[in-house]
Amino acid sequence: xxxxxxxxxxxxxxxxxxxxxxxxxxxxxxxxxxxxxxxxxxxxxxxxxxxxxxxxxxxxxxxxxxxxxxxxxxxxxxxxxxxxxxxxxxxxxxxxxxxxxxxxxxxxxxxxxxxxxxxxxxxxxxxxxxxxxxxxxxxxxxxxxxxxxxxxxxxxxxxxxxxxxxxxxxxxxxxxxxxxxxxxxxxxxxxxxxxxxxxxxxx
Amino acid sequence: xxxxxxxxxxxxxxxxxxxxxxxxxxxxxxxxxxxxxxxxxxxxxxxxxxxxxxxxxxxxxxxxxxxxxxxxxxxxxxxxxxxxxxxxxxxxxxxxxxxxxxxxxxxxxxxxxxxxxxxxxxxxxxxxxxxxxxxxxxxxxxxxxxxxxxxxxxxxxxxxxxxxxxxxxxxxxxxxxxxxxxxxxxxxxxxxxxxxxxxxxxx
DNA sequence: AGTTGAAAATTTACATTGGAAACATGAGTG
DNA sequence: CACTCATGTTTCCAATGTAAATTTTCAACT
Numbered sequence: 001x002x003x004x005x006x007x008x009x010x011x012x013x014x015x016x017x018x019x020x021x022x023x024x025x026x027x028x029x030x031x032x033x034x035x036x037x038x039x040x041x042x043x044x045x046x047x048x049x050x051x052x053x054x055x056x057x058x059x060x061x062x063x064x065x066x067x068x069x070x071x072x073x074x075x076x077x078x079x080x081x082x083x084x085x086x087x088x089x090x091x092x093x094x095x096x097x098x099x100x101x102x103x104x105x106x107x108x109x110x111x112x113x114x115x116x117x118x119x120x121x122x123x124x125x126x127x128x129x130x131x132x133x134x135x136x137x138x139x140x141x142x143x144x145x146x147x148x149x150x151x152x153x154x155x156x157x158x159x160x161x162x163x164x165x166x167x168x169x170x171x172x173x174x175x176x177x178x179x180x181x182x183x184x185x186x187x188x189x190x191x192x193x194x195x196x197x198x199x200x201x202x203x
Numbered sequence: 204x205x206x207x208x209x210x211x212x213x214x215x216x217x218x219x220x221x222x223x224x225x226x227x228x229x230x231x232x233x234x235x236x237x238x239x240x241x242x243x244x245x246x247x248x249x250x251x252x253x254x255x256x257x258x259x260x261x262x263x264x265x266x267x268x269x270x271x272x273x274x275x276x277x278x279x280x281x282x283x284x285x286x287x288x289x290x291x292x293x294x295x296x297x298x299x300x301x302x303x304x305x306x307x308x309x310x311x312x313x314x315x316x317x318x319x320x321x322x323x324x325x326x327x328x329x330x331x332x333x334x335x336x337x338x339x340x341x342x343x344x345x346x347x348x349x350x351x352x353x354x355x356x357x358x359x360x361x362x363x364x365x366x367x368x369x370x371x372x373x374x375x376x377x378x379x380x381x382x383x384x385x386x387x388x389x390x391x392x393x394x395x396x397x398x399x400x401x402x403x404x405x406x
Numbered sequence: 407a408g409t410t411g412a413a414a415a416t417t418t419a420c421a422t423t424g425g426a427a428a429c430a431t432g433a434g435t436g
Numbered sequence: 437c438a439c440t441c442a443t444g445t446t447t448c449c450a451a452t453g454t455a456a457a458t459t460t461t462c463a464a465c466t
Binding site: 242254264 | 422423424425
Binding site for chain 4: 039040041051052055060061
């Protein structure tokens with residue numbers, strides 16, 4: 001399609017842009033085999049380059065994984081905003097974002113874990129940091145829409161964000177690790193979502 | 204002590220009981236170098252045996268890590284019950300357990316992550332499962348003490364447990380990954396803990 | 407144009423890891 | 437005492453990430 005401007009040549013000179021190809025291959029491999037079955041050599045092999053080629057673009061494995069995580073956060077932010085209808089009230093919007101958070105984690109378990117693993121990716125990387133901050137800002141803004149703007153609004157706002165984030169992140173993490181496998185699919189999530197409706201009374 | 208009957212000999216015949224020694228060495232190494240710097244060979248070297256010796260007791264690395272995780276859950280349960288005073292009311296006891304949960308995770312970040320990692324340890328292992336269930340039961344019991352025993356008490360109880368677990372687990376996870384590093388140490392935790400006091404109004 | 411230089415990839419080599427197989431040792435039992 | 441079997445060791449192997457040296461390719465410049 002429109003990804004490569006000239007689809008005529010079977011293979012570009014060096015590769016075109018290996019950077020994006022490696023990230024996409026990593027994302028695909030992550031989805032197929034999970035975090036454990038992921039290796040630098042295999043990502044490179046899937047793209048068709050030698051296993052040392054990524055070094056030029058990402059330095060080392062951690063750099064490549066960090067780039068994958070950054071792309072993950074961009075998709076994560078999109079998932080958060082997916083069901084966000086402007087006409088809805090604050091509670092409904094928060095509800096939708098929380099569901100988006102958890103759905104994304106459930107549909108991309110390996111990527112989700114990578115995104116939040118300080119061992120596997122570099123949290124100092126500006127690209128990943130910016131993407132993560134943008135994703136967090138969506139949740140924070142919705143949390144802020146529920147907290148009344150009083151005197152100590154700042155502190156309360158921070159608590160509100162942290163609590164909301166802890167709930168959705170904790171639920172997503174536990175579900176992904178298979179710890180919440182009770183009852184039919186989504187029933188638990190629905191129960192949690194119901195609780196969100198009582199949110200304002202909780203503050 | 205009763206660990207080694209005769210402390211005179213420099214080294215026992217085969218080793219005494221290597222099983223416990225490997226688990227303890229693994230726990231120590233986990234605390235020193237984290238999850239990344241952990242290897243079967245290094246654990247074995249610390250105990251003073253060859254790197255294939257653990258195979259006889261644990262099968263493979265996953266088996267050893269699972270045993271370490273099981274021991275971690277036993278300590279985790281102890282941490283949950285540490286500040287649990289029988290004289291306190293349900294809310295105070297829940298508060299104390301939640302603090303214990305998060306404190307344990309913060310003081311043993313690598314072990315905490317290992318305990319909940321389906322990649323690194325075997326969730327089917329009976330020993331680990333039992334220890335994890337015992338730890339969870341403490342939280343569940345406290346959550347149940349807050350939920351009124353009505354008609355659909357079962358479902359509500361489950362939701363309550365899940366929500367409580369999600370909060371403490373999510374907070375612990377995010378804090379361990381360095382995502383909540385704002386303000387002075389423990390301030391965030393205190394804020395979260397305050398919210399627990401309003402718990403009954405949330406149900 | 408032709409040359410030069412840097413970016414991009416490859417080849418080769420190496421240290422580390424987990425695991426498998428064959429072998430050695432020693433304790434406990436008949 | 438002899439046998440057996442659990443417990444460890446030695447040796448070997450495949451896979452992984454990384455570094456260094458080398459080659460290829462494109463772009464810019466005179």
